[in-house]
Amino acid sequence: MRLTLVADNRRYHVALADPLPAGLEIVNPGLAVSGSTPQDPNSSDYRYGWWWWGTWYEHQNLRDERAEAFTPLLWDGVYQYTYIARATTPGRFVVPPAKAEEMYSPEVFGRSSSALVIIE
Numbered sequence: 001m002r003l004t005l006v007a008d009n010r011r012y013h014v015a016l017a018d019p020l021p022a023g024l025e026i027v028n029p030g031l032a033v034s035g036s037t038p039q040d041p042n043s044s045d046y047r048y049g050w051w052w053w054g055t056w057y058e059h060q061n062l063r064d065e066r067a068e069a070f071t072p073l074l075w076d077g078v079y080q081y082t083y084i085a086r087a088t089t090p091g092r093f094v095v096p097p098a099k100a101e102e103m104y105s106p107e108v109f110g111r112s113s114s115a116l117v118i119i120e
Contacts, residue, residue: 001018001067001082001083001084001085002080002081002082003016003018003080003081003082003098003112004078004079004080005056005078005079005080005081005100005110006077006078006079006110007074007075007076007077007078007079008076009076010073010074010075010076011073011074011102011108012072012073012074012102012104012105013070013071013072013102013103013104014070014071014074014100014101014102014103015068015069015070015100015101015103016057016068016069016070016081016098016099016100017066017067017068017098017099017100018066018067018068018081018083018098019065019066019096019097019098020065020066020067020085021093021094021095021096021117022089022091022093023087023088023089023090023091023093023117023119024085024086024087024088024093024117024119025064025085025086025088026062026063026064026067026083026084026085026086027083027084027085027086028062029084030062056071056074056079056081057069057070057071057081058070058071058072059071060083062083067081067083069081087119089119090119090120091118091119092116092117092118092119093116093117093118093119094114094115094116094117095114095115095116095117096114097111097112097113097114098111098112099111099112
């Protein structure tokens with residue numbers, strides 16, 4: 001799954017939540033039972049010698065029903081958030097919209113569109 005987050009100004013205490021459609025489960029690479037996960041060739045992880053530019057978020061939660069990412073400070077710009085989900089059940093499922101918000105200013109938020117996913 002790949003989400004694009006656009007911040008038009010500096011934002012504080014940003015939370016991004018992406019609910020999963022039924023029929024999918026998140027693969028948590030931090031668990032030993034997950035096995036190896038494929039590397040994304042378009043990943044935004046930049047490496048230069050010993051220095052590594054990490055992710056824009058400070059913390060993430062990979063839950064059964066959603067993925068969440070949190071950061072205390074988000075500069076204006078365009079950011080990517082990616083995670084791997086595995087299809088577990090065939091069918092047609094609605095993808096709920098993702099939501100990003102300033103946690104202590106809930107009037108500042110954005111949502112994605114919903115979609116339909118078909119697992120065969």
